[in-house]
Amino acid sequence: KAGVTQTPRYLIKTRGQQVTLSCSPISGHRSVSWYQQTPGQGLQFLFEYFSETQRNKGNFPGRFSGRQFSNSRSEMNVSTLELGDSALYLCASSLRGDGQETQYFGPGTRLLVL
Amino acid sequence: GESVGLHLPTLSVQEGDNSIINCAYSNSASDYFIWYKQESGKGPQFIIDIRSNMDKRQGQRVTVLLNKTVKHLSLQIAATQPGDSAVYFCAENRGIILTGGGNKLTFGTGTQLKVEL
Numbered sequence: 001k002a003g004v005t006q007t008p009r010y011l012i013k014t015r016g017q018q019v020t021l022s023c024s025p026i027s028g029h030r031s032v033s034w035y036q037q038t039p040g041q042g043l044q045f046l047f048e049y050f051s052e053t054q055r056n057k058g059n060f061p062g063r064f065s066g067r068q069f070s071n072s073r074s075e076m077n078v079s080t081l082e083l084g085d086s087a088l089y090l091c092a093s094s095l096r097g098d099g100q101e102t103q104y105f106g107p108g109t110r111l112l113v114l
Numbered sequence: 115g116e117s118v119g120l121h122l123p124t125l126s127v128q129e130g131d132n133s134i135i136n137c138a139y140s141n142s143a144s145d146y147f148i149w150y151k152q153e154s155g156k157g158p159q160f161i162i163d164i165r166s167n168m169d170k171r172q173g174q175r176v177t178v179l180l181n182k183t184v185k186h187l188s189l190q191i192a193a194t195q196p197g198d199s200a201v202y203f204c205a206e207n208r209g210i211i212l213t214g215g216g217n218k219l220t221f222g223t224g225t226q227l228k229v230e231l
Contacts, residue, residue, distance in 0.1 A: 004157075033217050043158075043203065043221035056218040090157050097216055099207045100146050100165065105157035 001027055004093050004106035012112045018079040021109045023091030025072050029104075031055075031097025032074040034066060037088040037108070046089075049074050050097045078111075086113045122201065124226040133191040135225045137204030142185060144206040148219070149178060149189045153200045161189070161202075191227075199229045 005024045013019050025032050033056075034046040045058040049068035066076040072093075078085055088110050092103040127133045139147070145166040150158035164171045164178045164187075171178050177190040187204050205219040 031217055033219070035219070035221075042223050043205075043219075045218050045220065048217050050216060055216040058218070092217075092219075094217055099216055099218075102148070102160050102163060103217055103219065104160060105150075107157045 004091055004104055006089075006091050006106040006109050008109060009107065010110050010112075012114065013081050014114050015081055015083060017081050018077060019081060019111060020075055020077045021089055021091075021111075023074045023076075023093075023106060025074070025091075025093030026095075026104055029093035029095050030072055031094045031103075032068055032072060033092045033094075033103060034074070034076050035090040035092065036060075037090060038086070043090070046076065048097070055097070081113045083113050086111060122224050122226045124228060126228045126230055127194050128230050129194060129196060131194055133189075133194045133198070133227060135189045135191075135202050135227065137187040137189075137222045137225075139185050139187060139204070139206050139220075139222075141206065141208060141220075142182070144208060144220075146207040147178070147180060147187055148205045148207070149176075149187075150203045150205060150221075151198075151200045152203065152224070158203060194227075194229050196229045196231065199227055201226050 007022045031050045033048040037043045048056040052068045063079045068074045088108040090108045092105045094103045148163040149161040152158045162173045162178050175192045179188045201224045203224045204222045
């Protein structure tokens, strides 16, 4: 079974632009979560989607948004990019999303904001 | 201001020795814990998990111990190999607590494991 895939793998943007990142979960997985990883803050939870609905949300500004499609694929969007948004953005999926099961991570999208 | 990187604790072990990586968690109501391994340039890779109704769980060469009294988690790696060199994170899932369901992992800062030949 293919793992979690994320596209693109690398991205360079300038301040003020917006960006959309894509995540395809493992086949059959219904929960998709997004995390931001930076040297300064470590791994931080952004949000979780289940059945096309945002179910959990982290402490990030409204510039960070996401959505999930009927096939469980998910996208996250960051508007009005800031230098501090440079990070590795990781997507994770799990089968039932019941909080008691393994979440599998993709390789991440490395975003550089100039 | 200038961002400062997290100071990752480093554990250096000789190849073949056992490694013990420790983690403290903050929420006594957390009920699901996971250890991940992250190699440079890759996403976190699942190693082992444990639920709060257990004290110990074993996998292949790895054991996780959970001490709920002091809110402490440890990962033991037997016969450490060069391929074990990576950053190890513990994580707790708070989704159940906060919303009655779902996933919301809170990660520790990580420990850099270096295996010396």
